[in-house]
Amino acid sequence: PGKGKGRKPRWAVRASEMSKKTFNPIRAIVDSMRVEPNPKKPMISLSIGDPTVFRNLPTDDEVTRAVKEALDSGRYNGYAPSVGYQSCREVIAASYSCPEAPLKAQDVILTSGCSQAIELALAVLANPGQNILVPRPGFSLYKTLALSLGIEVKFYNLLPEKSWEIDLKHLESLVDEKTACLIVNNPSNPCGSVFSKSHLQKILAVASRQCIPILADEIYGDMVFADWKYEPIAVLSTNVPILSCGGLAKRWLVPGWRMGWILVHDRRDIFGNEIRDGLLRLSQRILGPCTLIQGALEHIMRHTPAEFYHNTLSFLKANADLCYTALCAVPGLRPIRPAGAMYLMVGIEMEHFPEFENDMEFTEQLIAEQSVFCLPATCFEYPGFFRVVITAPEEMMMEACARIQEFCEQHYQGSEVAQDLECDK
Amino acid sequence: PGKGKGRKPRWAVRASEMSKKTFNPIRAIVDSMRVEPNPKKPMISLSIGDPTVFRNLPTDDEVTRAVKEALDSGRYNGYAPSVGYQSCREVIAASYSCPEAPLKAQDVILTSGCSQAIELALAVLANPGQNILVPRPGFSLYKTLALSLGIEVKFYNLLPEKSWEIDLKHLESLVDEKTACLIVNNPSNPCGSVFSKSHLQKILAVASRQCIPILADEIYGDMVFADWKYEPIAVLSTNVPILSCGGLAKRWLVPGWRMGWILVHDRRDIFGNEIRDGLLRLSQRILGPCTLIQGALEHIMRHTPAEFYHNTLSFLKANADLCYTALCAVPGLRPIRPAGAMYLMVGIEMEHFPEFENDMEFTEQLIAEQSVFCLPATCFEYPGFFRVVITAPEEMMMEACARIQEFCEQHYQGSEVAQDLECDK
Ligand SMILES: Cc1ncc(COP(=O)(O)O)c(C=O)c1O
Ligand SMILES: Cc1ncc(COP(=O)(O)O)c(C=O)c1O
Numbered sequence A, B: 001p002g003k004g005k006g007r008k009p010r011w012a013v014r015a016s017e018m019s020k021k022t023f024n025p026i027r028a029i030v031d032s033m034r035v036e037p038n039p040k041k042p043m044i045s046l047s048i049g050d051p052t053v054f055r056n057l058p059t060d061d062e063v064t065r066a067v068k069e070a071l072d073s074g075r076y077n078g079y080a081p082s083v084g085y086q087s088c089r090e091v092i093a094a095s096y097s098c099p100e101a102p103l104k105a106q107d108v109i110l111t112s113g114c115s116q117a118i119e120l121a122l123a124v125l126a127n128p129g130q131n132i133l134v135p136r137p138g139f140s141l142y143k144t145l146a147l148s149l150g151i152e153v154k155f156y157n158l159l160p161e162k163s164w165e166i167d168l169k170h171l172e173s174l175v176d177e178k179t180a181c182l183i184v185n186n187p188s189n190p191c192g193s194v195f196s197k198s199h200l201q202k203i204l205a206v207a208s209r210q211c212i213p214i215l216a217d218e219i220y221g222d223m224v225f226a227d228w229k230y231e232p233i234a235v236l237s238t239n240v241p242i243l244s245c246g247g248l249a250k251r252w253l254v255p256g257w258r259m260g261w262i263l264v265h266d267r268r269d270i271f272g273n274e275i276r277d278g279l280l281r282l283s284q285r286i287l288g289p290c291t292l293i294q295g296a297l298e299h300i301m302r303h304t305p306a307e308f309y310h311n312t313l314s315f316l317k318a319n320a321d322l323c324y325t326a327l328c329a330v331p332g333l334r335p336i337r338p339a340g341a342m343y344l345m346v347g348i349e350m351e352h353f354p355e356f357e358n359d360m361e362f363t364e365q366l367i368a369e370q371s372v373f374c375l376p377a378t379c380f381e382y383p384g385f386f387r388v389v390i391t392a393p394e395e396m397m398m399e400a401c402a403r404i405q406e407f408c409e410q411h412y413q414g415s416e417v418a419q420d421l422e423c424d425k
Helices: A017-021 A025-032 A061-073 A086-096 A113-125 A141-148 A168-174 A197-210 A272-283 A291-303 A306-328 A359-370 A394-411 A416-420 B017-021 B025-032 B061-073 B086-096 B113-125 B141-148 B168-174 B197-210 B272-283 B291-303 B306-328 B359-370 B394-411 B416-420
Strands: A108-112 A131-136 A152-159 A179-185 A214-217 A242-247 A259-265 A333-336 A343-348 A385-389 B108-112 B131-136 B152-159 B179-185 B214-217 B242-247 B259-265 B333-336 B343-348 B385-389
Touching (some): A017 B113, A017 B272, A061 A291, A061 B061, A086 A259, A086 A291, A108 A113, A113 A141, A113 A242, A113 A272, A113 B017, A131 A141, A152 A168, A168 A197, A259 A272, A259 A291, A291 B291, A306 A333, A306 A343, A306 A394, A359 A385, A359 A394, B017 B141, B061 B291, B086 B108, B086 B259, B086 B291, B108 B113, B113 B179, B113 B214, B113 B242, B113 B259, B113 B272, B131 B141, B141 B152, B197 B214, B259 B272, B259 B291, B306 B333, B306 B343, B306 B394, B359 B385
Parallel strands (some): A131 A152, A214 A242, B131 B152, B131 B179, B179 B214
Antiparallel strands (some): A108 A259, A242 A259, A333 A343, B242 B259, B333 B343, B343 B385
């Protein structure tokens, strides 16, 4: 504001630099897509990673019961410590502890969703002017948070032809003296990929060689389809210190409840007190997650039946298979088979769709003609692909795939040869 | 970390500058008070502003019922927009709208507690290097958040002898060209004071003359004792733009639920789109408050019975009177009568307690001898006072006052004259 002795002040309120640097690309891209769906076809939105929107994936009754009990007890209305109730930290530690990567209550910090877990982890590990290594394609929040904190982002490539494994050479080439952390998202949004044990070991070897701590975004942890195995990266680490971020959002199908956590894995005492103390300080800025959900955590962890997890995953796998198979048959599309999470990435052979400049125009027109909304992978820094959310009811998935097929058949331009190309795998 | 071509990297993970700048003085002061209570007397802790700790102030049944209904509906498990559900924003707008300061849904942003409301408001209004004007004594979070964001804090004085009104001359003398906002906390923590209409108008006159927007921390809004009237500052503002921060924590006695909000008052369009847009962007960093509580908001706002509010306030007023009267009779103490919120500030005539260096030593020894824990007002940048939380059951308050009296009588050193001095008012 124009204040100061002598001059008459005038109103000049401006939004801060930080608010201007805070930028959600998905919002920006989606908001810029001013397109009306085809009024003759009901809209099918496969765009946002919220498993609850179709009402076909309710959480388990035990989860609801747990919150009701916490509410009725009247014991969870007051403030909890900013890092969460001690008893809840113990429960999470016990749930995620394993012999190779043991956890105690003091290694757990409860947060307002996995988003705040990532925010705190980034804010404690990196200073403005430093950089972090982020997957491409990848979840957009990493960049949003980093830029808002003045931290630089360097993207390392994932390889679609290798089921989205990390291009390790490229990753290592990006490291410099200002690299503060490596973000590893496994299972992946938007890829639905799940890293093998040996790939995780190679990632750890890079981090170890370069002495870079890992921020493991494991919000889709344990959400892998039969035949695949999920390994928390901390289990394989002998020395690399890891902040693993997770929460209830996806596996328990309650993203709105905003319950997340950070698990501190630091067997060689590289983080030491300093990082823990930093996380504690940062947690005091806005205090932790809703105490009612904290009060329900123990019951949720102990009593959610195994079938609940199992049913969710069989449903997701069935949809993944259905969608993958259907889209493999579509001219000009190259779906990549997912192994977990709730997404499927589909490559667009743009040369066969000369009408469209890019993935944004492609997905925009898909809305206009077929009322099917998939996110252009430009949202994930990966043009030329789109992401399908696979949580819709089976019939709706089939209908969506059929419409996508119709759309592609109408717009596909190409040689016989191109059509004969095989799908990946 | 020590990375770079040629050199062998070594582990050197340091906590960020921001985490080190994030500092909660209450925690630091309380943690530094390593003192054991007197084992012969049960501890009475009147230190933290959590109305639920004594189990004597449950929230209303309608409030609990509202959450249960939201839970049972199954409709509030998914993500809400980062600024909150539209319907909830409407409800809060309707609840706080008044003819002089009308509110629409788009003027409301839901946050994770009033703490996050304050964080977002500060983060959007001020840049690193700018300063904000903060009350002394005052709630410590303002400074914690400001310093963590690199914003400077300038303290303006409150005047105990004028029931904690602002020293307006002092306030205005602090304004410079880098002043980004004025924080007004009414009713006040730690003072329990409530500003009159005419005082609020004078504050607005300063802000208007100096063209400084106001961050109004009104988390204790409507929590004023009979005979006093609470005016939201926005009602009296003709031009000064105001971000009013509030929430469920205190009035509904559920601080753990982390439901807060920002009300944007900007009748002269001085904030314009810019501040609203900035708040929206910032809200996307960690998303909003727990959706179950959002789902309960409408019922809470419409169905919490008037007697609930009334009963809480009569209870608080009775305790305030009791405590004020009791402490007035204590040699060497100068309580200031509160008019709202849930606190009472007590001046210590340090010259009559030569054994103690300051308010910290005084309150420490009070724990050691009498097992009564009150926060030294050094926590609020106001040495020489201590703060009493007045939410304990009446008997416990009486017992605490009796013990404080015994303590002061044992340590008081002074002339007859000093004891004859009257209490304020
Ligand atoms: C990879 C990834 N990490 C983190 C999050 C954020 O999780 P939460 O909703 O718990 O903040 C998401 C949400 O979609 C995600 O996909
Ligand atoms: C003056 C004041 N503002 C804000 C807050 C924070 O409120 P919340 O618990 O909703 O974050 C408090 C809590 O004690 C307070 O006293």
